Amino acid sequence: MQRRLHGFTLDRRRLLLASGAVGLAPVSRIAAQATPDAEVMDELVIDLSGPPDHLTPALTYSVRDWSILHSIYDSLLDFGPEGDLVPLAAEEFSTDDAMTFRVRLREGMTFHDGSPVTTSAITRSVRHIQDAESQISDLYSVITEVREIDDLNAEIVTSEPSPWLPAQIAVWGVLFPESATDESLATAPVGSGPYIFESWEAGSAITLRRNPDYFADSPKGTALAERVVFRFVPEAATRVADLATGAAHIIAEVPADQIDAVESSGHVALSAPILGTAFVRIATGVEPFDDPRVNRALNHAVDVQAIADALVGEGANRLASVFPDPRGLGFDESLEPFTYDPDRARELLAEAGFEDGFDAEFEMVAGSRSDVVESIVAYFGDVGVRVSIVSSELAAFNQGWPDDSAPPLRYATWRPFYDPQSFLGLVIHRDGFLSRYENPVAAELIDDGSVAPSAEERAAIYHELGRELQENPAAIYLWNLVSTYGVNRDVTGWRPRGDEYIIPVRPPVAEGA
Amino acid sequence: MAEQPLALAPVVESTPPAPRRVRTIRRPIPGRGAVRLIPLALLLALGFLVPVMLPQSPSAQDLSARLTPPVWFGGSWEHPLGTDGLGRDLLARIAIGARSSLIVSAVAATGAALIGVIAGIAAGMIGGIVDRAITMLVETLLAVPFITIGLMITATIGQSMTSLLILLIATGWITHARILRLQARSLIHAGFVEAARSYGASRTWIALRHIAPNLAPAAIVVLFQQMGSMLLWSASLTYLGIGLPIDHVTLGGIVREGQELIYTAWWVSVFGGLSIALAVAGFNLCADWLRHRLDPTLR
Numbered sequence: 046m047q048r049r050l051h052g053f054t055l056d057r058r059r060l061l062l063a064s065g066a067v068g069l070a071p072v073s074r075i076a077a078q079a080t081p082d083a084e085v086m087d088e089l090v091i092d093l094s095g096p097p098d099h100l101t102p103a104l105t106y107s108v109r110d111w112s113i114l115h116s117i118y119d120s121l122l123d124f125g126p127e128g129d130l131v132p133l134a135a136e137e138f139s140t141d142d143a144m145t146f147r148v149r150l151r152e153g154m155t156f157h158d159g160s161p162v163t164t165s166a167i168t169r170s171v172r173h174i175q176d177a178e179s180q181i182s183d184l185y186s187v188i189t190e191v192r193e194i195d196d197l198n199a200e201i202v203t204s205e206p207s208p209w210l211p212a213q214i215a216v217w218g219v220l221f222p223e224s225a226t227d228e229s230l231a232t233a234p235v236g237s238g239p240y241i242f243e244s245w246e247a248g249s250a251i252t253l254r255r256n257p258d259y260f261a262d263s264p265k266g267t268a269l270a271e272r273v274v275f276r277f278v279p280e281a282a283t284r285v286a287d288l289a290t291g292a293a294h295i296i297a298e299v300p301a302d303q304i305d306a307v308e309s310s311g312h313v314a315l316s317a318p319i320l321g322t323a324f325v326r327i328a329t330g331v332e333p334f335d336d337p338r339v340n341r342a343l344n345h346a347v348d349v350q351a352i353a354d355a356l357v358g359e360g361a362n363r364l365a366s367v368f369p370d371p372r373g374l375g376f377d378e379s380l381e382p383f384t385y386d387p388d389r390a391r392e393l394l395a396e397a398g399f400e401d402g403f404d405a406e407f408e409m410v411a412g413s414r415s416d417v418v419e420s421i422v423a424y425f426g427d428v429g430v431r432v433s434i435v436s437s438e439l440a441a442f443n444q445g446w447p448d449d450s451a452p453p454l455r456y457a458t459w460r461p462f463y464d465p466q467s468f469l470g471l472v473i474h475r476d477g478f479l480s481r482y483e484n485p486v487a488a489e490l491i492d493d494g495s496v497a498p499s500a501e502e503r504a505a506i507y508h509e510l511g512r513e514l515q516e517n518p519a520a521i522y523l524w525n526l527v528s529t530y531g532v533n534r535d536v537t538g539w540r541p542r543g544d545e546y547i548i549p550v551r552p553p554v555a556e557g558a
Numbered sequence: 559m560a561e562q563p564l565a566l567a568p569v570v571e572s573t574p575p576a577p578r579r580v581r582t583i584r585r586p587i588p589g590r591g592a593v594r595l596i597p598l599a600l601l602l603a604l605g606f607l608v609p610v611m612l613p614q615s616p617s618a619q620d621l622s623a624r625l626t627p628p629v630w631f632g633g634s635w636e637h638p639l640g641t642d643g644l645g646r647d648l649l650a651r652i653a654i655g656a657r658s659s660l661i662v663s664a665v666a667a668t669g670a671a672l673i674g675v676i677a678g679i680a681a682g683m684i685g686g687i688v689d690r691a692i693t694m695l696v697e698t699l700l701a702v703p704f705i706t707i708g709l710m711i712t713a714t715i716g717q718s719m720t721s722l723l724i725l726l727i728a729t730g731w732i733t734h735a736r737i738l739r740l741q742a743r744s745l746i747h748a749g750f751v752e753a754a755r756s757y758g759a760s761r762t763w764i765a766l767r768h769i770a771p772n773l774a775p776a777a778i779v780v781l782f783q784q785m786g787s788m789l790l791w792s793a794s795l796t797y798l799g800i801g802l803p804i805d806h807v808t809l810g811g812i813v814r815e816g817q818e819l820i821y822t823a824w825w826v827s828v829f830g831g832l833s834i835a836l837a838v839a840g841f842n843l844c845a846d847w848l849r850h851r852l853d854p855t856l857r
Contacts, residue, residue, distance in 0.1 A: 280817065281818055302818075419805065436803065
């Protein structure tokens with residue numbers, strides 16, 4: 046099926062086959078023009094919940110950092126509103142066998158330093174990730190070669206079928222010019238995206254200005270403002286006050302309790318389901334978590350839906366396993382989540398020999414959702430599991446993923462989840478870089494899923510994996526993520542994205558929308 | 559740690575009686591008597607009686623009753639001060655938080671007093687290199703901001719009750735040491751000390767029988783003032799996220815939780831803050847009362 050979309054030819058079937066999202070994602074129809082009333086504001090201020098340590102693309106792991114990164118850079122591909130992959134810097138992106146990915150770049154694109162975007166940027170991007178000590182380097186190691194056929198045409202070649210690769214490229218594979226150095230990547234990024242990096246006030250703000258040469262029909266969207274300031278405001282109440290007083294135009298992470306405060310100040314609270322999953326990771330290599338009955342008991346012990354309703358907000362639903370959303374591959378609607386059943390939890394604990402419960406440690410990122418963690422811990426207490434909470438700084442928390450001496454329980458969220466391979470390969474596979482889950486059956490299913498040629502086959506394998514993850518839980522499965530933003534009433538055309546990035550652009554209007 | 563302004567208890571034997579006029583000025587201070595002990599008594603009742611009397615557990619959550627307002631603002635007597643973000647009873651949490659804050663500040667202030675008294679007497683009596691070493695240590699510690707020391711200790715040994723006590727004691731003994739050093743220095747030349755020395759008393763005997771009893775009033779007043787400031791400091795550290803871990807119920811932690819809810823549930827941080835204010839006022843008024851009781855010139 047060849048479709049012609051705003052001037053470029055896209056082999057959508059092949060592209061979606063590669064992304065693994067086919068069959069589950071409704072096809073988004075992107076109109077050629079941005080909204081007609083596209084006026085550009087002078088300045089737009091966005092409050093994020095914290096500052097990045099650096100902006101090195103390979104070492105960036107959080108949504109709030111990706112918001113800045115993807116405002117400055119473009120990848121070859123981007124996620125459309127329904128989880129489908131759309132070509133961004135690429136004009137065409139296709140594959141027949143998920144081993145050779147043909148790329149044709151858009152003509153006439155330039156980096157912010159004036160140099161043209163050519164296929165050498167693809168090579169640089171792949172090398173940057175392969176050479177960095179990045180969580181994603183392992184996944185990128187399947188790329189054996191980038192064949193630069195000419196300035197605009199290239200082939201990305203992998204050593205084994207890698208249908209999940211395009212979704213990773215959309216997140217990580219940003220293009221940067223030859224002039225970039227390790228230093229400039231970390232602190233003064235130069236990309237080809239809708240905004241040009243201007244300045245960075247350590248700990249407080251990053252300022253960008255509009256890229257006047259950015260292509261008008263970008264599926265990412267067109268710039269909302271001449272100048273954008275990302276500010277870092279850790280307290281949600283302060284972000285809400287910033288919105289109310291006009292000091293910020295878009296604010297991230299509005300807690301459910303403060304939606305009324307946003308609306309009563311005359312502004313707009315926008316909630317959107319994110320393709321992401323919340324969970325309490327269980328390290329199954331240590332006692333008593335080496336007994337699956339204990340881990341099933343913990344899943345029964347927590348009234349996940351009650352916490353979701355009270356603390357997360359509308360649209361957050363208890364998950365049956367790690368797969369969060371029908372828009373992403375692997376979600377199985379027929380698989381029922383664990384029930385909240387403290388009696389069953391006590392029974393399972395007694396069967397496992399822990400009728401008096403046990404003591405354990407539970408790690409969380411300092412300053413993150415302590416209410417969620419405290420609530421889960423209180424439910425554990427009801428079935429006799431006594432848990433003490435350890436707060437760690439984000440960097441220490443991230444280093445602690447594979448650490449055998451770290452607390453066996455940790456609250457975490459993971460997104461984007463368009464293609465589950467990065468999560469499954471890193472966190473669930475027993476050999477994963479971040480894994481403490483010992484399950485050879487799951488590992489084999491993940492291996493099979495990563496090379497299965499069709500999305501249907503992959504989905505079937507992941508459904509089986511979902512059932513295995515219920516039988517032998519790798520986590521306490523919580524809910525699909527829902528993010529709420531506060532938006533100034535005068536800002537028109539901005540929309541939440543499924544990957545939760547806050548990119549200050551006006552995305553193209555979907556046809557029929 | 560910031561030092562509290564302190565009127566020192568004078569040396570009993572060597573201080574001439576204060577002029578009568580001064581005493582008449584001090585006499586009419588309102589609430590000079592045991593009235594000043596009421597806030598501390600309230601706090602002790604809150605911390606040690608309320609948890610026993612209340613049916614609610616401070617950790618029992620009820621998500622369906624979250625953010626219930628206090629009884630005077632539409633709530634019910636089931637939760638007189640309302641509930642927090644997880645539906646936990648705020649009065650029960652404040653009571654338990656007050657108890658743990660009282661215990662932490664009492665233990666830390668006593669530990670600091672023990673070290674500070676020994677260091678102060680040693681520096682004041684022995685003098686020489688011991689005096690210079692202790693003085694230098696005191697001045698060095700005074701030059702480093704309290705929060706910096708707090709961050710260093712938390713980064714090294716993590717967040718726990720032990721690290722909080724270490725921090726409070728490590729910074730709190732300085733106040734005792736500085737004040738008692740000066741007093742001890744003035745005492746070693748007092749007539750009764752000279753007399754004891756003349757009939758061959760040892761230095762230890764003099765320290766224990768003559769110096770220490772004379773320093774006790776000042777040490778006790780400083781001890782109570784420090785309990786107040788240590789309670790405030792431990793609440794501030796917990797509020798900043800570098801005090802006790804979040805699963806310890808503390809007054810500072812309650813204020814921090816309430817801050818995020820300030821638009822929807824003001825009562826959480828307001829009552830948490832009021833109880834901290836009550837505690838600090840209680841200790842300071844108690845210290846003031848003790849100073850008047852122990853200082854013969856103020857009686």
